[in-house]
Amino acid sequence: MKQSITNSPVENQAEIADKISASEIYRLQAEICRTLSDPVRLQIIDNLKDGECTVSELVDNIGLRQANVSQHLAVLRQAGLVLTRRQATTIYYRLSYPQIVEACQITRQILIDQLSQGSRLVAINTL
Amino acid sequence: MKQSITNSPVENQAEIADKISASEIYRLQAEICRTLSDPVRLQIIDNLKDGECTVSELVDNIGLRQANVSQHLAVLRQAGLVLTRRQATTIYYRLSYPQIVEACQITRQILIDQLSQGSRLVAINTL
DNA sequence: AGGCTATATTCGTATGTACGAATATAGCCT
DNA sequence: AGGCTATATTCGTACATACGAATATAGCCT
Numbered sequence: 001m002k003q004s005i006t007n008s009p010v011e012n013q014a015e016i017a018d019k020i021s022a023s024e025i026y027r028l029q030a031e032i033c034r035t036l037s038d039p040v041r042l043q044i045i046d047n048l049k050d051g052e053c054t055v056s057e058l059v060d061n062i063g064l065r066q067a068n069v070s071q072h073l074a075v076l077r078q079a080g081l082v083l084t085r086r087q088a089t090t091i092y093y094r095l096s097y098p099q100i101v102e103a104c105q106i107t108r109q110i111l112i113d114q115l116s117q118g119s120r121l122v123a124i125n126t127l
Numbered sequence: 128m129k130q131s132i133t134n135s136p137v138e139n140q141a142e143i144a145d146k147i148s149a150s151e152i153y154r155l156q157a158e159i160c161r162t163l164s165d166p167v168r169l170q171i172i173d174n175l176k177d178g179e180c181t182v183s184e185l186v187d188n189i190g191l192r193q194a195n196v197s198q199h200l201a202v203l204r205q206a207g208l209v210l211t212r213r214q215a216t217t218i219y220y221r222l223s224y225p226q227i228v229e230a231c232q233i234t235r236q237i238l239i240d241q242l243s244q245g246s247r248l249v250a251i252n253t254l
Numbered sequence: 255a256g257g258c259t260a261t262a263t264t265c266g267t268a269t270g271t272a273c274g275a276a277t278a279t280a281g282c283c284t
Numbered sequence: 285a286g287g288c289t290a291t292a293t294t295c296g297t298a299c300a301t302a303c304g305a306a307t308a309t310a311g312c313c314t
Contacts, residue, residue, distance in 0.1 A: 004246055018241070026167075026170050028238050030163070030164050030168075033163040033169070036163075037164045038271095039150065056291090066291070070293085075271095086280095089289060090283065090291090092289075093257090100234075100237060102233055103237075104156070107156055109302090110230075111156050111159055115147070116181065119207050161301095181261095191303095192303090194301080197262085197263085199302090201262075213310095213311090215260090217261090
């Protein structure tokens, strides 16, 4: 088993990346992207971009069943993209990496560009 | 500073977005992210980040079968993320939106951050 | 035309995942 | 303890998709 990376204070990113094969990097990066490839989770991230939200707030804002929102929160948690804080029975969610919002903004901007060029209209009209 | 798309005479991005429901925006944005959520396609994008590549070059660089690479190129094409140019029997691929590279860099940076924090190690070791 | 090369598509299958429904856990309150 | 609220998990099913294998298309060349 590879346990070598456990607690290494001095290693820089290149060193860390070197311990993992390039294909593993792509695979893990793809996992992060897959986590972003759901409309509900994108909406959750949008809700969290300015700070914490409770699950109830997310359920209200998104308009899906609580269990379903919770499922998506579990996916985001497992991907390490959100963190939680408990206060009594209420759980607050926040983004682990606020930079994720920038990545989403880029993809949304690309979508807007596609729409304004009309290259996406066919897909929209046929769906 | 975003330059408005050259041949869309009147509509600005907000107007275009308004014509589509917010949930449709999220759905389409999720489609773009889903296109990025495959290791092979991320590698293709990486190969295209500095300019055009032929299919053969991609096949050689990636090391998968031609048919498989071509399938992934079809996914990227259908998502509108790549454009092609033909020269004789050779087809050159390029990125439609070079900004996609930035989005990928952000997700990769998040992954590196996760790895350096150790929050991803469990996932790596158990996979 | 026929053959060669470059690239694309179809088909079958195995695997992943979103959703609804139901159930479970956890903390607070009286 | 029991009940109430907030959140999480499990299960079944329907649907999507990546891959390999095989086949198809398209352009060049002699």
